[in-house]
Amino acid sequence: MRLSRYFLPILKENPKEAEIVSHRLMLRAGMIRQQSSGIYSWLPLGKRVLDKVNTIIREEQNRAGAEEILMPTVQSADLWMESGRYDAYGKEMLRITDRQDRAMLYGPTNEEMVTDIFRTYVRSYKDLPLNLYHIQTKFRDEIRPRFGTMRSREFMMKDAYSFDLDLDRARESYHRMFVAYLRTFARMGLKSIPMRAETGPIGGDLSHEFIILAETGESEVFCHRDILDFDVPGSDTDFRDAGGLASIVDKWTTLYAATEDMHEVERYENEVPQDARVSARGIEVGHIFYFGTKYSEPLNAKVTGPDGQEHAVHMGSYGIGPTRLVAAIIEASHDDGGIVWPDAVAPFDLMLISMKAGDEACDAACERIYEAAANAGLDVLYDDTDERAGSKFATADLVGVPTQVVVGPRSIASSEVEVKNRRTGERETLSVEAAINRLTDGR
Amino acid sequence: MRLSRYFLPILKENPKEAEIVSHRLMLRAGMIRQQSSGIYSWLPLGKRVLDKVNTIIREEQNRAGAEEILMPTVQSADLWMESGRYDAYGKEMLRITDRQDRAMLYGPTNEEMVTDIFRTYVRSYKDLPLNLYHIQTKFRDEIRPRFGTMRSREFMMKDAYSFDLDLDRARESYHRMFVAYLRTFARMGLKSIPMRAETGPIGGDLSHEFIILAETGESEVFCHRDILDFDVPGSDTDFRDAGGLASIVDKWTTLYAATEDMHEVERYENEVPQDARVSARGIEVGHIFYFGTKYSEPLNAKVTGPDGQEHAVHMGSYGIGPTRLVAAIIEASHDDGGIVWPDAVAPFDLMLISMKAGDEACDAACERIYEAAANAGLDVLYDDTDERAGSKFATADLVGVPTQVVVGPRSIASSEVEVKNRRTGERETLSVEAAINRLTDGR
Numbered sequence: 011m012r013l014s015r016y017f018l019p020i021l022k023e024n025p026k027e028a029e030i031v032s033h034r035l036m037l038r039a040g041m042i043r044q045q046s047s048g049i050y051s052w053l054p055l056g057k058r059v060l061d062k063v064n065t066i067i068r069e070e071q072n073r074a075g076a077e078e079i080l081m082p083t084v085q086s087a088d089l090w091m092e093s094g095r096y097d098a099y100g101k102e103m104l105r106i107t108d109r110q111d112r113a114m115l116y117g118p119t120n121e122e123m124v125t126d127i128f129r130t131y132v133r134s135y136k137d138l139p140l141n142l143y144h145i146q147t148k149f150r151d152e153i154r155p156r157f158g159t160m161r162s163r164e165f166m167m168k169d170a171y172s173f174d175l176d177l178d179r180a181r182e183s184y185h186r187m188f189v190a191y192l193r194t195f196a197r198m199g200l201k202s203i204p205m206r207a208e209t210g211p212i213g214g215d216l217s218h219e220f221i222i223l224a225e226t227g228e229s230e231v232f233c234h235r236d237i238l239d240f241d242v243p244g245s246d247t248d249f250r251d252a253g254g255l256a257s258i259v260d261k262w263t264t265l266y267a268a269t270e271d272m273h274e275v276e277r278y279e280n281e282v283p284q285d286a287r288v289s290a291r292g293i294e295v296g297h298i299f300y301f302g303t304k305y306s307e308p309l310n311a312k313v314t315g316p317d318g319q320e321h322a323v324h325m326g327s328y329g330i331g332p333t334r335l336v337a338a339i340i341e342a343s344h345d346d347g348g349i350v351w352p353d354a355v356a357p358f359d360l361m362l363i364s365m366k367a368g369d370e371a372c373d374a375a376c377e378r379i380y381e382a383a384a385n386a387g388l389d390v391l392y393d394d395t396d397e398r399a400g401s402k403f404a405t406a407d408l409v410g411v412p413t414q415v416v417v418g419p420r421s422i423a424s425s426e427v428e429v430k431n432r433r434t435g436e437r438e439t440l441s442v443e444a445a446i447n448r449l450t451d452g453r
Numbered sequence: 454m455r456l457s458r459y460f461l462p463i464l465k466e467n468p469k470e471a472e473i474v475s476h477r478l479m480l481r482a483g484m485i486r487q488q489s490s491g492i493y494s495w496l497p498l499g500k501r502v503l504d505k506v507n508t509i510i511r512e513e514q515n516r517a518g519a520e521e522i523l524m525p526t527v528q529s530a531d532l533w534m535e536s537g538r539y540d541a542y543g544k545e546m547l548r549i550t551d552r553q554d555r556a557m558l559y560g561p562t563n564e565e566m567v568t569d570i571f572r573t574y575v576r577s578y579k580d581l582p583l584n585l586y587h588i589q590t591k592f593r594d595e596i597r598p599r600f601g602t603m604r605s606r607e608f609m610m611k612d613a614y615s616f617d618l619d620l621d622r623a624r625e626s627y628h629r630m631f632v633a634y635l636r637t638f639a640r641m642g643l644k645s646i647p648m649r650a651e652t653g654p655i656g657g658d659l660s661h662e663f664i665i666l667a668e669t670g671e672s673e674v675f676c677h678r679d680i681l682d683f684d685v686p687g688s689d690t691d692f693r694d695a696g697g698l699a700s701i702v703d704k705w706t707t708l709y710a711a712t713e714d715m716h717e718v719e720r721y722e723n724e725v726p727q728d729a730r731v732s733a734r735g736i737e738v739g740h741i742f743y744f745g746t747k748y749s750e751p752l753n754a755k756v757t758g759p760d761g762q763e764h765a766v767h768m769g770s771y772g773i774g775p776t777r778l779v780a781a782i783i784e785a786s787h788d789d790g791g792i793v794w795p796d797a798v799a800p801f802d803l804m805l806i807s808m809k810a811g812d813e814a815c816d817a818a819c820e821r822i823y824e825a826a827a828n829a830g831l832d833v834l835y836d837d838t839d840e841r842a843g844s845k846f847a848t849a850d851l852v853g854v855p856t857q858v859v860v861g862p863r864s865i866a867s868s869e870v871e872v873k874n875r876r877t878g879e880r881e882t883l884s885v886e887a888a889i890n891r892l893t894d895g896r
Binding site: 080 | 499
């Protein structure tokens, strides 16, 4: 992609409305634009990151056996009356009356609707386990939306719903999602820590928040240091091996880890040796939850079991907010110059900077590198504009593409370019040939 | 994907509510489910087709130089008051009041919002041409939603918006989208015919509907037979060659082609020789439209021109409804047995049918074919259930996967399988080896 033809509206000034660093950087890097309070457009650079995040989420959901569907955003109020949540949900629910005077709403979540789909088609325990997910826009009419896409009113959510015959099997479904979440965040370059969360009136131990550490995180978290060094389950994980998954979950949930809300000082001090105590700031990026028959009972979602009897299905829900996650990644990975994208979610792999667009030697070298990188499957953003050098470097650092290649008229005379690692700041002078080999190595 | 673990709720009976064949087949094949009047969920099989359709749309938009963004679904009413459409739009607009008592709406289209984005960032003609598109959910509160996803209330739309300094350049943007649309539909296996459409009060010749022929089409269309044989521009089309694009558009718009609404009997009979007259049923699958400064004037979206003066930008919009298009493809491609997917949008490439799941030889042959096909990058739906043969064949025909491979205990004894072409019905008996080679040939 040539920057001269790319819609990347960089802001030079810090936007006043941004209270946190991710919001500021997303606005400055031209990733998003606020359309109304808590409602954002995703501009081309932001959309690319969002797509990469969603692709990873999708791949890991599919790997764990969840199946993708797409439920609508507008729902009938009737279903919510059936579950009893229509009145309980309060003002965060955006209520709508259609032209036929029917009570509708903009879905803040989909337990009711997915349960309705389930009860329409599934009759027997033989069709279980079932896990349906979608990545869809949600709306929650927050009284005070803030922090950009970190807490917006209209947002994107991946929500998965599992259906099982009983608690034991529901636990297996829960474990599959638990491990899928560990893998999902790790693939995005994030260190996530599952922390026990409120289960509400149901009780039990089957509710976890996935927290990533970030100095600018929204809340305090406490955990045993060893968790930070645990290996994340590999891509060869067998999601049909219930025992194997249980032992992974066991390992990740035995050591102390708690958010502010769930923190027990005494237990913490008893269980965690002083030198292993980590207290840090964190951001919630995922939440998984077993809720039993809370919706299947009122909505009458039952299957016939092996005993010939009808059983209300045991359900769980599993959420990740991709639009929130993009902001969280920035909170966890930035410096004074701007965003520092982890490779897997970077909008481009390579930023190619011509120091003198129009100069014959610079243009030729840039075209050659651009083509070689593109042929190797790299996404390249090629700054072919005639901005000043300082402005170009600032933009490259701000948008945070992992590798920068600088082509200047002086160095190109000796056929050399500079390769900069955005994260470490390391620079190397290489021949064009060597730079191309480095960039396309292993592709 | 193993059918035993795939959520594919096939309906044996014809659903009463379905008035047209695509609606009936989408319900029967478990592609969609109605949630409320004119509001649908996409189940796994349908979601796969929708994704393939969107991928093709996206690739061709990008190829033609359009840039993808994502605007929100909920919009502020203020913008629509600025353009004057808030009152004019009528009851099809779903109006919403949020908890702060602000007037909002569920976007039925995005001219206002994209113009607002434009005016925020773009100041100079040097940043033109610009074409921004998104694929996003829209809502139009139709008084009588019907025909399944062909005319629903909540639907998906790809809408692109072009911005240019003047009419001549806007015409070039229009041509790029015109050619992109020809390519988009052709890649989906559809023969689309651009037909002159109403331009409204602006006048001019820059409005076309893209119509595909289908016996069950919604309206009558008239055209010169030769158009049906025109070659569609190849993937090597140079979208920067304005002259080349103009001559493609010229070729496709010279011969007579008109929908009912625009049909002129006298001109038709004068211009089209009797034996070249085609009168058929058609379905609108795309609409492109130049509307000049209709929104840029009231919304004050201006750029400085080379003359140093301010100019309201000339805009066009370009729409395709992916959720509608999936239904249209089925209208154009089905038979008595069910759907006949064009290869490029088929939910799976191959349907592998075991006639005796659990039989050692059948299982082994199926596993071998499944693995070889998957390794070659084919998407395989493997019917490993213990349904009766007749039911399996009916399901395979209904869901319309292009190639079926039938593995039965008798033929597998001599190491043979049957390969069936869903479209032609042709069957061939091949050795497992030969079948694998045939399926993976060229992959």
